Amino acid sequence: MMETTVHVQLANKEQRYDRQLRLWGDHGQCTLELAHVCIIHASATGTELLKNLVLPGVGAFTIVDDKTVTGADVGNNFFLTSDSIGKNRAQAALELIKELNGDVSGSYIDKSVEELLEREPDFFHHFSVVVATQLPERPLLRLAEELWNCQIPLLICRTYGILGYLRLVVPEHAVVESHPDNTLDDLRLDKPFPRLAALLSEGASRLRLADHQEHSHIPWLIIIAEFLRRWRVQHSGKLPSSYKEKDAFRKLIKEGMWKDGTSAHRTEENFEEAIRHAALAVMPTQVPPEVEKLFSDDCCENANANSTNFWICLHALKGFVENEGNGILPVRGSLPDMIAESASYLALQAVYRDKAMEDIAAVRKRVADFLLQMGRPADAISEQEIRLFCKNAAFLRLVRCRSLAVEYDPKTVSRDFLGNEESVSEDLGLYLMLRSVDRFFLQHGRFPGEHVENIEPDVLLLHAEASSLLQEWDLPTSPPQNMLVEFCRCAVSELHPVAAFVGGAGAQEVIKLLTKQFVPIDNTVLYNAVTQSAVTVRL
Structure with missing residues (x-):
């Protein structure tokens, strides 16, 4: 009876999370369900x-917020009602948020970030990710430093009138499953391993039989391999590389299509498939530049007992490439679908699969030997993790962010972003205003335009703060007047459409960080709600 109940629960979960399971798989969902996220402020964002x-x-999630609900909160936050006014904002929002999913555990802390950092600095050390929304500069910098030292990712999400802002702050985030678009199949036709070479040779022999021999059952992979052999014989062993050469290679395959008793060409689907796949199938097999760069990283070359699993696996992978792999990565082991008789296709599939398993075993041995050498258990890194690493070896990515303290220091500010223009660009203007309103807050205890009937004095005060920043950045220009007026006019309001956009985008980034799948932002997104445009910049 209990076993039946478990099966029903699993089936219900698969049905509920069907779409996302297709995105990040069972292991990604499991990682998500084990995570505990801290959200600072139950604001609209x-x-x-x-x-x-x-x-x-x-x-699980924990909301940190010491503010009480106001009428303005009710006006822009769907998770607050008029009955919430006067209550703690986190407590009030929690009641409705928990109704969205009974499987999720939620709690709140009625304290400010400043109080927690002062009295319980290790409070934030136990979270998987911390998300700071609508947090002023001073507590934000303190929080960022605390989390940076603990290697805990911080995502800053902010809505300020027309501006949406996302900033990822993490020393290092490694991605194994980056899920790139338009990946090439790992076929190795230019560098076939022994068993593949033997199978391709056998298939080519069948292909070269008399013209009247039916060969429509031969997989297109073997067809391309045979005509690639002929091409290389005629071109000093070189692969077709230019567009002109690849077009000529496709024509070579087309000319080899089986002819019947008449002079007319007979269309054969496997040859048509070979022609369609020809250009990509003959791409040279090599280690991608991004992975080569990782191999030369100090963390890879000097991996040690304190290194993360990513760097230990990468160190082993580099050793494999330099030795067993003969200069190339482990075989991925997957094979695209193709028109062919089952026996031929399954034989090809088995060759690639077996080679992939052989390569995984070689990398696994290198990982185990290294762990033992470092005084750690040989199975400290699971076989499943190593298998996943090898399968995605060509798509490994690494994001390293600059700390918020470095970004805010005029001596180390990003010159690539600031440039040296005599006028402020739109993107720089949005960033300038965001930093300027925070400085305004530090000086006056409120944001520009907030709690005032006439914004003109605040426009002048904000102009002074923005001009001071531009001077620190050594930019010979003036702040844009239209943005000064707009940021005073919006008076730190959270417009719900902007909050919804920033919240949705921010949640995607958190899921990337938790599942370690897909590549997160590097490292800032600025969103202009007026022009409906977003730009990613590195600060």
């Missing part, structure tokens, strides 16, 4: 982001 974490089933 914070609750929109939290909604998009609770629905896919994040394990």
Whole structure:
């Protein structure tokens, strides 16, 4: 009876999370369900982001917020009602958010970030990711430093009138499953391993039989391999590389299509498939530049007992490439579908699969030997993790962010982003305003335009703060007047459409960080709600 109940629960979970399971798989969902996320402030931006974490089933969340609900909160936050006014904002929002998914555990802390950092600095050390929404500069910098030292990712999400802002702050984030678009199949036709070479030779012999021999059952992979052999004989062993050469190679395959008793060409689907796949199938097999760069990283070359699993696996992978792999990565082991008789296709599939398993075993041995050498258990890194690493070896990615302290220091500010123009670009202007309103807050205890009837004095005060920043950045220009007026006019308001966009985008980034799948932003996104445009910049 209990076993039946478990099966029903698993079936219900698969049905509920069907779409996302297709994106990040069972292991990604499991990682998500084990995570504990901290959300600072149950603002409109914070609750929109939290909604998009609770629905896919994040394990647990904690809201940190000492503010009480006001009428303005009720006006722009779907998770607050008029009955919430006067209550703690986190407590009030929690009641409705938890209704979205009964599998998710939620709690709140009625304290400010400043108080927690002062009295319980290790409070934030136990979270998988911390998300700071609508947090002023001073506590934000303190929080960022605390999390940076603990290697805990911080995602800053902010909505300020027309501006949406996302900033990822993490020393290092390694991605094994980056899920790139338009990946090439790992066929190795230019560098076939022994068993593949033997199978291709056998298939080519069948292909070269008399013209009247039916060969429509031969997989297109073998067809391309045979005509690639002929091409290389005629071109000093070189692969077709230019567009002109690849077009000539396709014509060579087309000319080899089986002819019947008449002079007319007979269309054969496997030859048509070979022609369609020809250009990509003959791409040279090599280690991608991004992975080569990782191999030369100090963390790879000097991997040690304290290294993360990523760097230990990468160190072993580099050793494999330099030795067993003969200069190339482990075989991925997958094979695209193709028109062919089952026996021929399954034989090809088995060759690639077996070679992939052989390569995984070689990398696994290198990982185990290294772990033992470092005084750690040989199985400290699971076989499943090594298998996943080898399968995605060509798509490994690494994101390293600059700390917020470095970004805010005029001596180390990003010159690539600031440039040296005599006028402020739109993107720089948005960033300038964001930094300027924070400085305004530090000076006056409120944001420009807030709680005032006439914004003109605040426009002048904000102009002074922005001009001071531009001077620190050594930019010979003036702040844009239209942005000064707009940021004073919006008076730190959270427009719900902007909050919904930032919250949705922020939740995606959190899920990337938790599942270690897909590549997160590097490292800042600025969103202009007026022009409906977003730009990624590295600060």
